[in-house]
Amino acid sequence: MPHINAAAALQICMLLSALPAQYFISQWYGTDSAQRIQITERIIASWSSFTKSHLSLDAWTDCLKLWLSKTRSWYHGEKKTKMGDNEAETHSYFAESTHVHSPKPQYIQFSVGQVIVHKRFGYSGVIVGWDVKAKAPEEWLQHNYPPAKQDLKDTPHYRILINKANGFGKSTAYIPEEEITIIMGLEVHHPDMKAYFSGYDGSKYIMQPWLKKIYPHD
Known part of the structure; x- marks a missing residue:
């Protein structure tokens, strides 16, 4: 039995449909041969256009390329959105959020720009941000606040640029309010000071x- 591929099968179907098509054309449009020829030519032209648009290999290739392009755009868009969300979440930790801190709760005792001394460790530094309660990755919270100190997580926390003159080793800290003592007349030396502050008034x-836009009430 001879093998018939898809193209040959389509041609056979077209030939078999030609006679019924001519019959219906003659029934619809009478015996006017010129009119029948015109209608037949229109049908052939429409069929040719249909096959080029939907049945040709090039048409299917173009459709596949378009689908792949849309899928790729969707994937990268979703990936970028997720990365953006993760990045935004990361920068909201340790008083680094850029959302406007307004109004300022009355229980926030200290302000950005004040110079502090850590009560236990003795280093000095300057406040560059605060959170109404600790905002940090869960692993960090568990490490720094064991069960006996869980209550501290719900107290105000401050981001500190540590004074390099102390030789403390760390450059920043994130500490609860109860560890802070405010002092005046002490200047802080840190490579990032000019990024946060324009001067010191004593x-x-x-x-x-x-920074003032983020902490308008400090």
């Missing part, structure tokens, strides 16, 4: 405009 550091 009692506190003056915030840069971008």
Whole structure:
């Protein structure tokens, strides 16, 4: 039995449909041969256009390329969105969030720009941000606040640039309010000071405009 491929089968179907098509054309449009020829030519042209648009290999290739392009765009868009969400979540930790801290709760005792001394460790530094309660990865919270200190997680926390003059080793800290003592007349030396502050008035550091927008009440 001879093998018939898809193209040959399609041609056979077209030939078999030609006679019924001519019959229906003659029934619909009478015996006017010129009119029948015109209608037949239109049908052939429409069929040719249909096969080129939907049945040709090039048409299917174009459709596949379009689908792959849309799928790729969707995938990278979703990936970028997730990465953006993860990055935003990361930067919300340790008082690094850029959302405007307003209104300022009355129980937040200290302000950005004030110079502090750590009560237990003795190092000095300057406040560059605060959270109404500890915002950090769960692993960090579990490590720093064992069961006996769980209550501290719900107290205000401050981000500190540590004074390099202390030789403490760390450059920043994130500490609860109860560990802070405010002092005046002490200048802090840290490579990032100019990024956060424009000057020092003897009692506190003056915030840069971008930081003042985040902490308008400090």
